[in-house]
Amino acid sequence: MILIDKKIFKAMQEFAKNNHPNEIIVLLRGKRENDNIHITDWLLPPFGTGGNGFATFPTHMLPIDFTIMGTAHSHPSGRLTPSTMDLNNFYGRVMMIIGPPYEKPRAAAYHKNGEQIPIRFSPRQ
Numbered sequence: 001m002i003l004i005d006k007k008i009f010k011a012m013q014e015f016a017k018n019n020h021p022n023e024i025i026v027l028l029r030g031k032r033e034n035d036n037i038h039i040t041d042w043l044l045p046p047f048g049t050g051g052n053g054f055a056t057f058p059t060h061m062l063p064i065d066f067t068i069m070g071t072a073h074s075h076p077s078g079r080l081t082p083s084t085m086d087l088n089n090f091y092g093r094v095m096m097i098i099g100p101p102y103e104k105p106r107a108a109a110y111h112k113n114g115e116q117i118p119i120r121f122s123p124r125q
């Protein structure tokens, strides 16, 4: 399971909303807690590019950072399933996809093999 504070998710969702209809991509920072991954922060990848239908960043430019648990990107179409390209460009342990409507927490997360991971939004403010 992925645990993410609502407040952190909301900020990420706001960023996606502000860039709609372009895709955004961010790095998810956090820690492993037993079998769960707790996302505590997100940040912009260096040299990331967003566009209509794609959002990427050069992974070889990243410093080795073991607090990076994976990535989150938006699907402005609202479809929360990963594309083949998404799975081929997987970075880290988890991939989160967020999409409109951006009014309430809405996201899906996946393992590298495409298997879905449940997300729990923590109500902590």
Ligand SMILES: [Zn+2]
Residues within 6 Å of the ligand: 073, 074, 075, 082, 083, 086, 097
């Ligand atoms: Zn995608």
